[in-house]
Amino acid sequence: MAAYFHSVTLEKDKCMGCTNCIKRCPTEAIRVREGKAKIIDERCIDCGECIRVCHNHAKRALTDPLEIIKAYPYPVALPAPTLYSQFSHKFKVDQIIQGLLNLGFFRVWEVARGAEIATQVLVKYLENHALPKPVISAACPAVLRLIQVRYPELLEHVIPIESPMEISARLAKKELEEEGYPVEQVGVFFISPCAAKVTSVKNPLGVKKSQVDGVIAISDIYGPLLAQLASTASGSIQPRASGAGIGWAVIGGESRLLPFNQTLSVDGIANVVRVLDDIAMGKLKEVDFIEGLACMGGCVGGPLTIENSYLSKTRIQNLSKKYGMSYPEVAPEFACSEFFWTEKIEPCSVLVLDEDLALAMQKLETLDEIHKALPGLDCGSCGAPTCRALAEDIVRGLAVEIDCIFKLREKVTDLAERMVELSSKLPPSIGKPR
Ligand code: SF4
Ligand code: SF4
Numbered sequence: 304m305a306a307y308f309h310s311v312t313l314e315k316d317k318c319m320g321c322t323n324c325i326k327r328c329p330t331e332a333i334r335v336r337e338g339k340a341k342i343i344d345e346r347c348i349d350c351g352e353c354i355r356v357c358h359n360h361a362k363r364a365l366t367d368p369l370e371i372i373k374a375y376p377y378p379v380a381l382p383a384p385t386l387y388s389q390f391s392h393k394f395k396v397d398q399i400i401q402g403l404l405n406l407g408f409f410r411v412w413e414v415a416r417g418a419e420i421a422t423q424v425l426v427k428y429l430e431n432h433a434l435p436k437p438v439i440s441a442a443c444p445a446v447l448r449l450i451q452v453r454y455p456e457l458l459e460h461v462i463p464i465e466s467p468m469e470i471s472a473r474l475a476k477k478e479l480e481e482e483g484y485p486v487e488q489v490g491v492f493f494i495s496p497c498a499a500k501v502t503s504v505k506n507p508l509g510v511k512k513s514q515v516d517g518v519i520a521i522s523d524i525y526g527p528l529l530a531q532l533a534s535t536a537s538g539s540i541q542p543r544a545s546g547a548g549i550g551w552a553v554i555g556g557e558s559r560l561l562p563f564n565q566t567l568s569v570d571g572i573a574n575v576v577r578v579l580d581d582i583a584m585g586k587l588k589e590v591d592f593i594e595g596l597a598c599m600g601g602c603v604g605g606p607l608t609i610e611n612s613y614l615s616k617t618r619i620q621n622l623s624k625k626y627g628m629s630y631p632e633v634a635p636e637f638a639c640s641e642f643f644w645t646e647k648i649e650p651c652s653v654l655v656l657d658e659d660l661a662l663a664m665q666k667l668e669t670l671d672e673i674h675k676a677l678p679g680l681d682c683g684s685c686g687a688p689t690c691r692a693l694a695e696d697i698v699r700g701l702a703v704e705i706d707c708i709f710k711l712r713e714k715v716t717d718l719a720e721r722m723v724e725l726s727s728k729l730p731p732s733i734g735k736p737r
Contacts, residue, residue, distance in 0.1 A: 310349045310364045310501035315339055316387065317361035322683040324362065325354035329572045330453060330654075334696070335686035345653040346452060349446035350572050350597040351498040351606030352474035364498035364607060367517040367525055372407055375490025375516070379475045381468060382406040384415040384544070384552040385602045386521055388615035389698035394532045396622065397540040402531035403494075404540075406524070412481065414493070415548030416548055417471030419513040419630040420642070422547070422560045424464050427639040435460050437567070437582060437590040442466060442557055444503035446575055447648075451508070454579050455650025463509055463644035467551065468493050468500060470642055472514035490516040494524055496552075496605025509644030520607040545630035546623030553619045555594065560628075563591035570604070572597040656698060670698045678709045 315623075320338040332346035333353060340353075340361065353362045371380035380403040384517060387396050400411045420440075429438065439460045441447055450457050465473075472491045480486040492538035493500060495518045504513040550556035558566040567590050569578050575595040581587050598604035655664040656670070674694035685706040687693040696702035705711040728734075 307344060308384060308502060308505035309344060309347055310498040310505075311342065311347060311351060311362060312365055313340055313342060314361050314363060317359050318357075319359050319361075321359070322686070323356050323358070325683055325686070325688040327352050327356045328688065329449065329576050331688050331692045335683075345651075348445050348448040348452065349499040349502040350449070352572055352597075354498065354606040364501060364520065366495065366498075366501055366520040366523065366607070367492070369406065369519055369527060370414075370489060371517045371519070372492055375488060377409045377479060377484050377489045377493045378407065378481070379410045379412055379489060380494055381414050381417075381471050381491060381515070382494040383419065383468070383496055383521070383602060384549045384619065385605060385608060385615065386412075386494050387549060388552060388574070388618040389521060389525060389608060389610045390529065390532065390602055392618060392621065395537045396544075396626075398532055398535045398537045399528070400540050401535045402528050404436055405531045405535060408492075408528055409477065412471050412475035412478070412491075413544040413548070414467050414471045415544030415551065416630075417467035417474070417526065418548040418551040418557075420470050420474075420633050420637075421464060421467045421546060422557070423633045424470075424477070424639045424642045425462055426562065428462060428464055428643065432627065434462065437587050437593045438462055439582075440557055440592070440594045442551070442594070443499070443574065443596045444497070445499035446595045447508055448499065448502075449572070449575070449597075449633070450579065451577075451648055451651045452653050454583050455652055457579060458648055458650060462650075465502070465510060465549075465642045465644065468503075468593075469507075469510060469514055473642075476514060491525070492517045492519055494519050494521060496521050496602045496608045497598075498606050507646075508648050509646055511646055511678070518596050521605075522607050522609050525609045544626065545628060546626035547628045547630050549626060550623040550628075552602045553616050554596050556601065556619075556623075558592055558594040561592060565590045566592040568594045568596075570596045570601055571599045574660060656695070666698050670694045673697050673704070676704075677707055680709070682708075684708045707727070 318339045320335045323336050324340055325333045325335060329612040330346045330348055332343045334341050387399055403411050441461050475491050476486055476489055479489045493515050498592045504515045507513045540618055547560055554570040558568050569575050600612040600616050604612035655663055656666040674691050676688040678689050681689040685693050687696055693702055705714055
């Protein structure tokens with residue numbers, strides 16, 4: 304089996320082993336060993352939280368450079384709606400699209416249009432399929448992977464339809480092919496706020512192969528695009544996406560378009576974990592739909608963005624107002640089912656202690672005992688995020704009890720006391736008779 308690709312990687316030289324990142328990782332996928340962070344591949348969901356918290360910039364997302372578009376005669380840009388929020392309101396959406404064309408893209412296909420289509424596909428899907436409540440959005444690939452590794456029992460709640468990015472990529476290719484361009488010469492590039500999207504292109508979930516040929520970080524294209532905007536006049540291009548599609552960039556943007564009575568829009572991976580915990584415990588059954596986005600504020604808070612996410616949110620809301628909420632119906636030539644997932648997402652329970660249930664139970668008991676004996680301070684000095692995570696590492700054979708500095712001190716103190724005691728005990732040949 305091919306190794307799982309991860310977008311989020313560590314630049315070892317820059318890592319100071321400060322342990323900041325281990326505490327914020329929602330799947331406890333990071334340890335500090337020999338003074339450097341180490342990502343446990345099977346657990347990482349590429350949410351980018353560690354990129355955000357590392358002040359030493361030791362974590363980064365592997366994305367493609369802008370030059371990659373030269374590999375295709377007909378490169379198409381798929382700007383995430385978040386891109387529009389990165390620039391001052393004095394730059395209009397049509398200028399941004401023109402700026403992308405000036406950078407060498409042959410065509411621009413707005414992902415906000417893909418979001419409008421996704422909305423309609425989603426409604427159609429739910430008209431004909433009953434899913435257990437609450438139904439969970441599949442829009443955020445980090446949340447989807449989180450469900451796969453930490454809450455596999457909730458996979459059946461997820462709506463199995465393609466993401467706006469995939470829908471846009473497929474339609475962009477189709478459009479150019481219909482216009483007579485050889486499809487193998489068309490390269491489609493997502494302009495991304497998101498590290499998890501890079502992973503979802505390399506290791507797609509729900510579809511066999513991604514239609515996206517490369518992912519360029521917003522933070523990388525920002526400078527060249529800004530330089531273009533300064534000399535690009537507004538008015539030459541008609542943007543096609545509505546405010547509804549653009550609104551998907553912020554939390555609540557998806558759910559407000561859906562015909563549900565009770566929806567929860569949850570942003571920030573720690574909050575999403577709390578809500579998924581509740582669903583796993585059988586709570587929240589009265590909620591119809593949950594939109595969970597890993598980043599605070601939604602994709603405007605993505606790890607590959609430049610702008611302050613609060614400002615970006617306001618800009619997206621203003622754009623939504625400006626471009627209105629009505630958008631065209633999915634063109635009749637497309638059956639909505641064309642955008643349903645074709646592949647089942649298999650559970651990936653990397654967190655279970657053993658495949659054998661009886662052994663897993665035994666290990667869990669040992670884990671609980673070890674955990675109880677640890678100080679419970681969750682200080683991170685051992686390189687694991689919590690005392691429980693250290694106990695788990697011990698059970699898995701990846702750590703030992705004296706990795707805990709308190710346990711080590713206890714052992715050293717105990718040893719010292721015994722040494723002192725021993726030193727007072729002289730052999731009868733030179734000491735007192737016993
Ligand atoms: S936050 Fe993590 S990656 Fe960054 S320096 Fe600290 S330990 Fe290393
Ligand atoms: S909220 Fe958006 S940017 Fe953040 S991980 Fe999810 S899809 Fe990516």
